[in-house]
Amino acid sequence: MLIIIPITGVESMNRVRNGSSMPKWNEALDIKLIQDGWVSIEGPKKWGTACFVSVPFMVINVLISIITINIFSNISLQEFGYKADGSVSTTIYIWDIFFVILLVSFHELLHFIFIPNFMKSQKTYMGFTLFGGYVVTEEEIPKVRFLLITIAPFFIISVLSPFLFGALGILTLKVKVLILLNSIASSVDTLTIFLILKQAPPNSILRGNGLKKYWKYETAKSQT
Template structure:
């Protein structure tokens, strides 16, 4: 695992080698900024899903976040900034821990950029595991966590706000999931070359049950 403050770049020579060996590149947004722009509708959808989950087991209202019909009161202090930073780190760690051999692999990258945190692996990974890695932060933090905290009676307004923030921040993950489900067939393995993703049928690759994730 490598820690760095910039995302790995796509290598043209690696791209040609992958294509020559029957790897198919996915059609993806050309930049992270474009991904964020395209994911705005999903941001709203994610928030609605999480609000629904919270409202099923607890309560949620605009007043809890300092928003009323005639005023807006949002307090941004050092404590809030620290909570948001911790949320960012935890979100990326949930991506990371579901990647096989994430500690030993030198093809896994994690870090912070101007657009937020990222986790990226250039190891081969099955489609099912790729989906798990992509969805883990949203499912755990914005679906399962509010249910658990509600049942324990400790779901505070601050935690609700952080859970909602994670839900909206997961919109790019959901966009990646949609691209994966609409382009990549079953029984495939995926690999990244920098930020570009490729897929290949398992039977066309030296990939068996001992290495399948």
Template structure:
């Protein structure tokens, strides 16, 4: 694992080599800005899912966040900023934790940029594991965590706020999941060349187990 505050760039020579070896590039947004724009409807959907989960096991209302029909009162103090910063780190660590052998990998990167945190691996990863890596922060933080905190009686307004922030921030992850499910066949492995994702069909069913253990 390598820590660096610069996202690895796509290498044109590696791209040509991958294509020559029957790796197929996925059709993906050309930039982060485009990805965020395309994922905006998913941001709303994610928030509604999380609100539904919270409302099932606890309560949630606009009044808790200073939003009423008469006025809007939002207070963001230094403590909340620290919580959001920690949330970014935890979100990326959940991505990282499900990448096979990430500690020993020299092709797995994690870091912070001006646009937030990122995790990227240029190792070969099975489709099922790639889905797990993509979905982990949303499922754990924005679906399972509010259920656990509700049962413990510890789901405070601050936690609800952070859980919703994570839910909406996971919209790009959900967009990536949709692209993956619609373009990559079941028996396939994936890897990244910088920010560009490639997949390759694998006939050997035992390949995924060998690569992820």
């Protein structure tokens, strides 16, 4: 998940609507935020770097999902097409791609709806690129709410949903795959949570600039 600030009003809005690229870190905005008292949270500035650094969190996410799935249904490499001779055989149907697109959309929608006043906000947008979706907002958000926004898709889809589907007896292979894909896709989210917990104080608000995050002590005007 990206909670990021459009660099300029109309230009950035068009970029989000077109979905051709994600807003990048802006040096001029960085200088302005620092001058206004915002403190930079050290972390990756580029998407590729963030994905690489988040690999350990990807492994942790997948392990958590596997443990949760195993409560209701066994999960093994053989189930995913792995054979004793070391080969892998699986079939991907066109509607499987459709389900992945739905997964990405639902993942980003969960981020979106947890943003304060998301229906009325003129500073919050959701968009998609060839590499996935993202949420963009200029809102200043309290730390606890920011963490909730960031963790929501992983927790709901990859931790809670196995309990729901397992209880209903519909924890099928395709459902398991989608749950695990979401865990993998949530690795940058969990990296973001780690960096925020480590660097931002409890009584702070956060905002972003590209992938980079900033914190500032909360004031009476901050959103709750």
